Amino acid sequence: MSDTLVKLNDIRRTFRVGEISVHVLRGITLEIERGAYVALTGSSGSGKTTLMNLLGCLDRPTSGEFWLDGVEVSRMSSDARAMIRNKKIGFVFQNFNLLPRTTALEQVMMPLAYTNSGLSERDAKKRATDLLKMVGLGERMDHRPSQLSGGQQQRVAIARALINQPPVLFADEPTGNLDSRTTAEILEMFDRLNRTEGITIILVTHDPTVAGHARRNIRLRDGMIESDTIREGPPPTLPSHGDATHPSGTERQVA
């Protein structure tokens, strides 16, 4: 479980706004091993969303190297990156991004349309059904987003992210639109996925409760890594409303 899944080497990202160049990421070097549970934190404007987009292969760095699962992806064509996103990455968004007027089952099966797996319609349906059961929505497979609560919508999104069995799940403020009770539910689900399925989870958040669930906390500031702390010891017990704000366990400064 200690092999490297994500390796960044001096990643820089510069945006051009007219004549001005904005250096959003200014040399990020980072390694994340398989099975990790990482929280990216930082104040707004620190570059965490940009880093997330790069890690999610939605964007390309201006310079630097990026290995994902042993493959250098920073110089790949957009089509090749689309394939990587399809096969190796699952996305969970703050605003769920579900298709309107589409049943939960269809939502979950949607990414398979872009997969050349030769998976039969029946197998695909079975896999999607299993995933929906796993996230606790076995009874609501025919429901549309308008008939689901926020937490249920996010669980559909998680099932959708997992349909292609990706090694890594990226979550961008996954609980930003949820109340504290559903936040706890979703975080519990992440914990379980990480612990029992061995899925690497990388989430962007500025909520310390959420960040506290991660075993590693990378804090960005002005496009650089300000701190990178790994929490040793057992994963925190499931928080009962906000008491996870101060996670237990010893913290060790790395890099």
Next chain:
Amino acid sequence: MTIKKTLGTAIRALRRNITRSALTVLGIVIGIAAVIAMMEIGKGSSGSISKTIASMGANNLLIFPGTASTGGVSFGGGSSLTLTAEDCDAIIRECSAIAAAAPLVRARPQLVYQDKNWVPTFVYGSTPAYLTVRDWSQMADGDIFTDADVRNASRVCVVGQTLVRELFGGVNPVGKEIRVKNVAFTVVGVLTAKGANAFGMDQDDILLAPWTTIKYRVSGSSTASSTTASTSTTSSANSADSTYPGATAIFPAQSSTQAADAPMPVRFANVDQVIMSATSGEQIKPAIREVTSLLRERHRLQTGEPDDFSIRDMTESANALASTTNMMTNLLLAVALISLVVGGVGIMNIMLVSVTERTREIGLRMAVGARSRDILRQFLTEATLLCLIGGLLGLALGRGAALMVQKFLRWPVESSVEAIIASIVVSAVVGIVFGFYPAWKASRLDPIEALRYE
């Protein structure tokens, strides 16, 4: 992404906003329906217009015998005696571009009925096919004489409306007996009114009889031979053919050896002209070619020898026919194009709205692994599908409208397979052409921007 998956995705996307899809389709439905209805009605009208023009003789062809000359004196067109009724039979038998053909013998005798007399403009000897050629088959009364009458040289005739008025004083002449140059004819039928021809000649001032009767009983010889001293063939000298009377074989029949040893052109009973109709306006040129080669063969003309006959067509009226049909077709095409472009712009409009509205969806699809060409294909498929559905509905609506017009307005309507195929193809093309820009726009979206779009 397989075609099946693309189609499934497109159908699901269209179903998700069924009202908008239906409204979008409406533009194409109306466009295609207009095209189909216009095509069917237009084709029907242009068909009936060409039929009207054709009945004026636009499809007709005339064969005249060539020019005879003796000692440097030419006797003018139609003076040689090379054209026979057998030529006419052969043309009917062998030329596929000819719908009907009839030999024609002219005369200008005086007619007497009781105390009245009259010299008609046209006294024609022909076969019943003449009326088919002239598109004149409808009889006002009685019937046309038969082919048997032609073979027997029966003294029967049909008369035109002017004759009925001038000679019979408006009384129905069927069954009456008139004298044509002292030969008694029985009137068996009355022609419908046809009016003046293009040159102002009264076409109803006509007496039509079997050509054999006119030739052998009325003129005694053809008008041509009466002016041509040099040609020795008269009806009595004709040989070897028993189809028509007056052709008594006066020489013993040749054996086949003799015939092969001494090939000798045999002259048959000649006719003054042959009138034919081509199967359609476009078939006039091929018909002339076919008839020319057939007659050259029958008249045993060597290569290089000039034709001993001439064929004339009604170029002027034929051109009028062609330009009318062309104009009609072009007019319809213009209407069709405009309505389709309007429909296409509608599709583009809605697809653009749809792309904007679904920016987040596009971003999401890209994030979960859609390549830009998948997005392009999805939106193109949606547009094309909309257009095809619209095309099919429009087809049904258009045919329905055309049938209604036929039923209630009694306009001639002609269904056209080409129009149906064309409208389906065109609606697909419209979908692709007008769907391309929105689809291309969608495929160019940046997934990060698209995901953040509000």
